[in-house]
Amino acid sequence: MNRNLVWWMAVGLGGYLLLPWYVADDGFWSFTWLIGGAPVTADYASGLFKGLLHGRPWLLPVGVLLIAPGLVIGRPKADPVFGAALITIGALGLIYIVGQGFTIGISGWEFPGLEQLFGPTELRQEGMGYGALLASAAFLFMFTLGFAARGAIKGDVFVVGSIGLIVALVAAFVFFPVIRILISAVQDNDGSYAFHLFFPKLFDGKIWGVACVTSGLRCGVAWNSLFLAILTGASSTLLGLAFALIATRTDFRAKRLLRVLTLLPIITPPFVIGLAVILLFGRSGLVSQWLWEFFGVPPSRWIFGLPGIWFAQTLAFAPIAFLVLIGVVEGVSPAMEEASQTLRASSWRTFSTISLPLMRPGLANAFLLGFIESLADFGNPLVLGGNYDVLSTEIFFAIVGAQNDQGRAAVLAIVLLAFTLSAFVAQRLWLGRKSYVTVTGKADSGMPVKIPARVKAAVYGTALPWAGLTVVIYIIILFGGFVELLGRNNTFTFRHYIDTFGITQGEFGLVFSGLAWNSFRTTVSIAAISAPLTAIVGLLTAYILVRQRFVGRQAFEFGTMLSFAIPGTVIGVSYILAFNVPPIEITGTGVILVISFVFRNMPVGVRAGIASMSQLDNSLDEASLTLGANSFTTVRKVILPLLRPAILAALVFSFVRAMTAISAVIFLVSANYDMATSFIIGRVENGDFGQAIAYSSVLILVMILAIGLLQLLVGERQIRRRTDVVAPVPTASTGLAA
Amino acid sequence: MTSNAKAAAVRFDGVTKAFGAVVAVSDVSFTVEAGKLVTLLGPSGCGKTTTLRMIAGLEMATSGRVLIGEEDVTALPATDRDVSMVFQSYALFPHMNVIDNVSYGLVVSGIAKSTARAQAEEGLAQVGLAGYGKRLPSELSGGQQQRVAVARALVLEPQVLLFDEPLSNLDAKLRRRVREDIRELQQNLEMTSVYVTHDQEEALAVSDRVIVMRNAEIAQEGTPHDLYERPTDVFVADFVGDANLVKCEITRIDGEDATVRLGSIECTLPHRGLSAGEADLAIRPESIRLGTDASTAGIAGNVRKAVYLGSHVEYTVDTEVGDLFVTDPRADRAIVAGSSVMVTLAERGVVLVRP
Ligand SMILES: Nc1ncnc2c1ncn2[C@@H]1O[C@H](COP(=O)(O)OP(=O)(O)OP(=O)(O)O)[C@@H](O)[C@H]1O
């Protein structure tokens, strides 16, 4: 008997017979059904009893399909009938569950044709609950078990199962919502199809106009976004590289401080940087005042527009580039640099012809991240944009603004998608098919080589002033929370902190009376749940992409990266459209927030994983496999420990993004699940800058603690003991010159 | 019969492996007897590694069957096969110390940690690295890393042990010693082993049998002696050891024998299935005798080059059948370049080969 099959049959049948099929009204996380009469009573009935007793007879075939694999359970795995039967049953089960979910809606038949065919129906659908979830999972894994038995991916059950799982999740939480919103591109606001509106919307002069080249008028938002994204991608990659080099290849003394500094912007809600930039460089900003006083430069609104957004985005995204690049810079094998130096290359030549090209995959990834982040960024353009409109804010205003034109939002989203996909393709072409394996199983014992003097000067020259600026901005953010109103009334006060995070002694013990506690608790727990999930899904995907060859791999990669290419505003709207009706009904819950974070941030885990993993020699995995470890053990014992930098990057990034994200969140929060960022935006709109800044400082503090904790938990990858930096060996040419 | 109960035979039965349009291994059949070391030898890209990886289960055959012992493992993944492999790059896990590397296979197969450690220590002792357990792979020399890789594969006492060019990262002296160590260990433990190399000397030195591959197919299989003495075709004759390949003419077939005319001399050789007419002859350099006496029968030639190498002399001789490369162990009686010589052939080391 096949143990895997027995297990999935048990899971599926258990879910079908015992657990509530639908989500009860009291929510997904409520467990009242345990004592509420499950699995029989109407509210909490399992699939079987819903079918038998509560007017949902179409659920009965599910049970039949779940028992069906029993027919082949005795057959050996190698028997072709075994595989074929599981594939068939799994596919039928999935199709049936999805099919019934979409044909029968809250108010009967979903498609008018069906009503004509079968007549009106009294049948009603609700959102899927535990029972439906387990049954679907069982069908999915029966399906993948069948494929593994037929020899797919060398018969590897774990890998085939993982691919199946990721495909299913991405289909449900990326493709389905995207298709949903793309359909709205050809619909008018009432939901009827209006194809003739599509092209006029697509070629609108507001999107593609080039008036800014020839006259003083504004250019189209598409050009604006593109130009900004290229600037930001380049500047953040360069800065990230500079910081990574300082951290690993120099004897700069305050490295730790530098690391903290580069992390700060990433753990700051984006619009907070925007606010600080305004407080510094705005018309009544500190720097502007100072320039006026001492140099007679009249204060102006120059910061609002391209310079301001670019500036704030670079501050915000350089740290992401740094996190990606530090793993890559560390991974460049010292042996290769030493080899180059012994080939009489000067240290500059070594750096430019060996080290830098070896970092190429990392640089490309960092640029791609910065580019897409910039396109998708919503907070900074909102605060600093001025007259410089970009796609993401346009989409937002198309939906929430007076226009309320979903079709236009969808068209803008398509344009945005085209940009990010082009970036993706360009990166592929640029990297080519060279092998960048530098951590091989053949251990090398060299030490990281110092960077040459020229590079060092350049690196210090860019990184240090930037670091200084960051310090100033954070002083502003910290200081702003302790004064009445920064710039206007600089009297010291604790008022803002008491208003937000006050704890008072009440009648029945301590009362968390501060306004922020509710959203704060939600934010921390949602972030803590979604970070590990994101890391797992992201790194698993990276493993599959780098290490496995299978038909449709390209499509798989595209699918998993897609969510990153969609700006949060669009994700937010599409989730609302897709998930406020059955079969997946999760709007207004915490689940939708977690899911949106996991699938929005997963690509970062994938990218970080891919960059690190393509530096790991494949024979390490193969050695583990031939030593009898299965691929799950191999991932756990060999790959993950060598991927610590990538794990850390994925965990930190997803935790922080969950705490600081605003664009998708603003659509998905509800009274029960308010998030910190939307609360802060609310404060800003009210003019309570003090409270907003105070709350932000607390968030930043929490994130610093969390990152420290994560770093401690994940640990460093130990592959060589000597980590100290050696000075470059004098090469023949420099030796002679000296 | 072997005393190692676990060692199992490996059998390939019409196995083909294609990567898209590239056929890396084409309809290959062979058997590796239990307890024997068989080498896959051939030029770069001929499919050796792919064959080896199919035994390991790291590649799956496109068609045909792979058997280990009595079991058909064609569809079995690497994890489920009782096969260990020593990689060209060693593939030591850089984040684990030596003892953890060696005990890895034991631990993941569910053996208690302390037992696994003890066995790993034993394995390390076998390869002469007792006491190195605490070090990281990066703290070992290349040769030591190589031996750790061997120990890691050995301790599992696999049915089959695979080596993919295990010596290519070592220097020549070390290579000789390590290959002797590997051979000795393999013979003592009577492990079924399959060994990939493109170094023909290494192949002859370590193997019970050698499989010579060319363009995804088997060119010839046999003992080292067979291959050297009786190569079937020009390719094998040339690839295994040095050979002078010259055109000759078979004048008469008589039972097993063929009368062969080469220039002005005639000799009798096994015909090996060839029929009368033009044929290819492979002559080992050490099977050519050079005489200075112009009156003996032979092919007249002229020494163009003579290189003294201490243990022997290498000559290049111009003759009517072409340039001949000759080695002669009698270094003290070297013939100087420019001399006229008469070329005769020795009894062994001269064979008719297929084109
Ligand atoms: N994963 C792969 N995808 C496509 N082609 C491959 C793959 N692996 C091997 N090949 C091709 O199959 C052929 C045989 O390769 P293989 O690695 O078995 O050669 P080899 O005999 O081990 O050579 P070498 O001595 O150079 O290691 C080559 O032409 C190679 O290009």
Ligand SMILES: [Mg+2]
């Ligand atoms: Mg090879």
